[in-house]
Amino acid sequence: MRILVVGQGLAGTLVSHAALQRGWDCHVMDSGQPSASSVAAGMFNPMSFRRIIEVWDARPHIDSMTATYRAFEADLGESFLHFLPILKQIPNAEYAEEWNRKALDSPWIEPVRSDAEVLQRFPDAVPSPGHGYGLVQGGGWLDLPRLIQAWRDRLMEEGRFTVGQWSATQAQKANDDGWDTIIDCRGCGAALDSTAGPLDIRANRGEILTVKPDGSGGASLPDTHILNFGKWTLPTQPGSWRLGASYEWNRIDLDPTPETRDFLMASLRRAAPNTATSMTVRHDVGLRPVSKDRRPAVGLHPTISSLHVFNGLGTRGVLIGPRWSHLLCDSLVGKAQLPDIVNPVRLL
Ligand SMILES: Cc1cc2nc3c(=O)[nH]c(=O)nc-3n(C[C@H](O)[C@H](O)[C@H](O)COP(=O)(O)OP(=O)(O)OC[C@H]3O[C@@H](n4cnc5c(N)ncnc54)[C@H](O)[C@@H]3O)c2cc1C
Known part of the structure; x- marks a missing residue:
């Protein structure tokens, strides 16, 4: 061929x-x-x-x-695939109940854990809004x-x-x-x-930030897991996290908007109020091809x-x-x- x-x-x-x-x-x-x-x-x-x-x-x-990206790694002599647990902040009691019901026969999720239980396994976990965490295995980046x-x-x-x-x-x-x-x-x-x-094939426009602590002190964002709070943080390099993302139809320009940056940062502050204030070091925009x-x-x-x-x-x-x-x-x-x-x- x-x-x-x-x-x-x-x-x-x-x-x-x-x-x-x-x-x-x-x-x-x-x-x-x-x-x-x-x-x-x-x-x-x-x-x-x-x-x-x-x-x-x-x-x-x-x-x-897994097999495909491991084959790339073997061919190119570099590591690209990283498995990482995902911790989902549970927003309310109804969601917790549904999560626990689904966890009974899911190979991917564990029943909801309290903050204390989560801290034993993930010492850098941030406090949840009060309903604990759902833990997902099989995710990563x-x-x-x-x-x-x-x-x-x-x-x-x-x-x-x-x-x-x-x-x-x-x-x-x-x-x-x-x-x-x-x-x-x-x-x-x-x-x-x-x-x-x-x-x-339609374009779904997404904005995404790369953030790091502004140096004014405070606990760092989690390194041991992906934190999901509707939006999410992903640790990619020491001291650096991706924070994303937005989803938007009917717009195809690639200009980053301050409104979306502020929205993502505000979501993060609500989900992790006790962590160091983050500053944006990159702000990217792309078009997802969607059917x-x-x-x-x-x-x-x-x-x-x-x-x-x-x-x-x-x-x-x-x-x-x-x-x-x-x-x-x-x-x-x-x-x-x-x-x-x-x-x-x-x-x-
Ligand atoms: C902000 C954001 C966050 C995302 N996060 C995730 C994520 O966490 N996980 C995930 O799975 N997916 C994520 N996605 C979606 C993911 O990016 C897409 O599923 C995937 O990258 C699409 O790849 P593609 O090769 O089809 O298109 P593209 O990556 O857009 O590649 C198209 C290529 O075609 C080339 N090209 C275009 N026109 C021509 C032409 N006329 N002639 C020659 N070459 C041309 C371009 O230069 C480009 O290199 C995200 C997307 C965005 C925007």
């Missing part, structure tokens, strides 16, 4: 790695436009907290995710910007990477150019390409032959991306059949 991958955010990184693992000839082109992957926190969580349910196919996605850069360096060393702007009109001559297929991994870039056909049914678009483009699509990774790209990158590659050589649930035709 000889394939061209267009876009090297998370989707293009995963699918080009999967292709090279299979011994195929693979080349990657990226325009260098701002990407969702370069600002994402890279978190993964087997639970959805709104209804306290397991996310879509949590176990197969986590298994494939991926150092996505680092992975993408390291993979790009490897592709460049091997002469497999080109900087370039691609549009769907170029798909027509894929076979003349010697490609068996082209895989469109342009995220929201595909939605902005008027020649790409009307696939309904209307929140499932990815994986497979043959419905109107452009010789073009495949790997897009719509949405808010959980780190978790779901690896499994679908492998299934997409297997489908190209008839070793897997992609289910209708991810068929791009549904987004026409």
Whole structure:
């Protein structure tokens, strides 16, 4: 197989790695436009907290995710994947009751623990608003910007990477150019390409902060776990945390807004009032590529032959991306059949 991958955010990184693992000839082109992957926190969580349910196919996605990122680590000699417990602040008694009911038969969550119990296991836990904590195992984060850069360096060393702007009109001559297929991994870039056909991938705009203590003293934010209070803090480097994130439709500019920064900081102060005051050292904005049914678009483009699509990774790209990158590659050589649930035709 000889394939061209267009876009090297998370989707293009995963699918080009999967292709090279299979011994195929693979080349990657990226325009260098701002990407969702370069600002994402890279978190993964087997639970959805709104209804306290397991996310879509949590176990197969986590298994494939772990194997895939460990393979990148072995190939590139760096560590990217970090498992970290998630501590969810329980907002009220009804939520605690529901959490405990769900914990009876969940492999991911433990029953609600009091602050005293939590402090024994996590000495840097902050006091909860009064209803204790729910503990989640199986979560963590991926150092996505680092992975993408390291993979790009490897592709460049091997002469497999080109900087370039691609549009769907170029798909027509894929076979003349010697490609068996082209895989469109342009995220929201595909939605902005008027020649790409009307696939309904929407941009969900997210703002995210990097914070550190302002030096005026006080306990530090937790290092031993991800703290979730509706929003969340994620320790990524000593003395530095990501704080996120916002979700916004109908807006695609990449200008950070003071309103969102203040909103995130105020949420943090309410959740962790006794910790050192944090100051913002970075404020990033990105566009998540999201489909209307929140499932990815994986497979043959419905109107452009010789073009495949790997897009719509949405808010959980780190978790779901690896499994679908492998299934997409297997489908190209008839070793897997992609289910209708991810068929791009549904987004026409
Ligand atoms: C603030 C924020 C926080 C997030 N946090 C998380 C998180 O904690 N966990 C999680 O799983 N997900 C998170 N996400 C979502 C995650 O970022 C996405 O699921 C994922 O990164 C999408 O990857 P992608 O490769 O499809 O798109 P992108 O990362 O946007 O990559 C698209 C690539 O295509 C290139 N490109 C675009 N147009 C062209 C063109 N015409 N020609 C050539 N190349 C082109 C771009 O340069 C870019 O490199 C977050 C997103 C945001 C914005």
